[in-house]
Amino acid sequence: MTGHIMDNLNLNKHISGQFNAELEHIRTQVMAMGGLVEQQLTDAISAMHSQDEDLAKRVVEGDAQVNMMEVAIDEACVRIIAKRQPTASDLRLVMAIIKTISELERIGDVADKICRTALEKYSQQHLPMLVSIESLGRHTVQMLHDVLDAFARMDLNEAIRIYREDKKVDQEYEGIVRQLMTYMMEDPRTIPSVLTALFCARSIERIGDRCQNICENIFYFVKGQDFRHKGGDALETLLMDKENNSPEA
Amino acid sequence: MTGHIMDNLNLNKHISGQFNAELEHIRTQVMAMGGLVEQQLTDAISAMHSQDEDLAKRVVEGDAQVNMMEVAIDEACVRIIAKRQPTASDLRLVMAIIKTISELERIGDVADKICRTALEKYSQQHLPMLVSIESLGRHTVQMLHDVLDAFARMDLNEAIRIYREDKKVDQEYEGIVRQLMTYMMEDPRTIPSVLTALFCARSIERIGDRCQNICENIFYFVKGQDFRHKGGDALETLLMDKENNSPEA
Structure with missing residues (x-):
């Protein structure tokens, strides 16, 4: 017991420098993972x-790297919670990271799936409707x-x-559905390929x-409370409310 | 500083009873949320x-309750991390819960979306193919x-x-796609309604x-390591490996 408390004491003396370095390292990893996922999607x-076909193959191969990064960052986050016992904004940052990398991993899965489909099916015939899907894709990459x-x-x-930008993505998508x-x-006769x-x-x-979900993680970190499921305008009012501007540091 | 250590000391003296009660309360909430989501999906x-139509409306209304439960459990988990600073299997349990309720919330969204669609579109015409979708639905409810x-x-x-059961769900789904x-x-002329x-x-x-993801959270808790992205048979061998059977308690 005493050993444990001594550890805590020593930790508390040296915590901020070492802890900040560890947290900074995790953030760097998150940004690297985000960069890779953006490249995969592009x-x-x-x-x-x-x-x-070659590019599609490379993306499919690259997905393992995205997955490994998620697992590594997730482990680093759990380790930092167990070892450094962060509270307040430090803990919120770690929780926001854990949720964000899960979204990034799933965006990586979409890139992988698009390429597997491309390798399997598109080669059979050129589809003019891919132009508008490409534009939707570029929109989400942005x-x-x-x-x-x-x-x-x-x-x-x-x-x-x-967060608001997603409405435009939805509208663009609805247009594509009508067109297809x-x-x-x-x-x-085009039904099978159009369905793909x-x-x-x-x-x-x-x-x-998924980008909206990452926005919600930012709201949570900055404002210190959960803003999910609040819906459009109400959300914006809440976020802009000065009363809500000072969470526990 | 001394106050903080005293708090820790006192906590450590009394931790197991109080902490276990809190953790047990969270687990009860998770099971209640799971029960509600199962009902919503059914x-x-x-x-x-x-x-x-009435039942569909009730499900759409019920989704807010699912969302509220997710936010409440999430908050309780972050609170218990900050206050009790769990490590090892206690921390793994909390992390497994945080990830599991996120899957449950998204399953709840599917129930909500199905009902919104039902309210909007199905009423226009009866679709015989809904029989096989119902069977797929019952399968995922199970x-x-x-x-x-x-x-x-x-x-x-x-x-x-x-985890293995999902393969059958996938096959059932592929059959439905071919049928549709x-x-x-x-x-x-049936294209718009069949697409829905x-x-x-x-x-x-x-x-x-999503159920597979919850399985992975169970693997993580029980075995003390992350088994995501391991793939079918390799996963099973790893999970069954006796060497891996004793994580840090």
């Missing part, structure tokens, strides 16, 4: 659009890029802007939702 | 299949029921069995993946 959309930036700086205003439906109705494109579009649209 | 599938049981008892063997594609090709059914089927199929 490449996946290029590979889909230009039917680039959203991901921006949310990673906002997460690095824990920028509340930028997170609010990105017309294709199928005009020429039912449709599932890709849907996976890409979901990336916008 | 009702959603019934509402979809029998075109029961999987969810079983994984909640396994989570309550942290039952490794049962978690492995459920035939419908559309035979009668292109197809998206429901896909959301339901994803519930199997």
Whole structure:
């Protein structure tokens, strides 16, 4: 028991420097993982659009790296909780990281899935509708890029802007669904390949939702409370409320 | 500083009883949330299949309760980490709970989405293909029921069995996709409504993946390491390896 308390004492004396270094290291890893996922997604959309088989293969191979990074960061987070026993904003940062890397891993899965589909199915025939899916893809890449930036700086205003951006992604996706439906109705022989494109579009649209989830992790860190499930305007009012501006440090 | 250490001392004296009570309370909340999500999903599938508008409305209303439970349990978990500073298996349990309720919340979203779709679109025409989607739905409800049981008892063997069960859900889903594609090709006028059914089927199929994720949380708690991304047979060998059987308590 005494040993444990002594450890705590020593820790508390030296905690801030060492702890901050560890936390900083984890944040660096998160940004590296985010950068890799952004590259994977960018490449996946290029590979889909230009039917680039080699690039598609590289993305599929790269997914293992994304997965390994998630597991490594997750372990580092649990280790820092057990060892440093962070509270208040330090603990919120660790929790926000754990949730954010889970979203990033799932965005990585979308890149992987798009490329597996590209390798299997697109080569059979060129699909003109891939142009609008590519545009949707670029939109979500931009959203991901921006949310990673906002997460690095824990920028509340930028997170609010990105959160709202998802509405445009949804609208773009709805337009694609209507367009693809017309294709199928005009020429039912295209149904199997159009369905494949449709599932890709849907996976890409979901990336916008995952970016929104990362925004919610930023809200949680900055404001010290959970803003999930609050819905559009109410959310914005709450976030901007000065009363809510000073969480426990 | 001394006050902090005294607190720790006092805590350590009394920790196990109080801490265990708190942890037990959180586990009870998780099981209650799981029960509600299971009910929501069951009702959603019934509402979809029998075109029961009232039931669909009740499910949509019930989703707010699921969301509230997730936020409350999440907060309780972060509070227990900050206050009790759990380590080893206690910390793993808290982390496993945080990840599991996130999966449950998303399964709740599927129930909500199915019912919103049912309210909007199905009423326009009765769809015979809903029969096979209902069967897929019942399959995932059973999987969810079983994984909640396994989570309550942290039952490794049962978690492995459920993890493998997802392959059958995937096969069932593939069969539905082929069936729905035939419908559309035979009668292109059905395309819009069949697409709606197809998206429901896909959301339901994803519930199997979420149950697999909950299984991985059980693996993590029981074995003390992360078994994600290991893949089918290799995973099973690893899990069954006696060498890996004794994590830090």
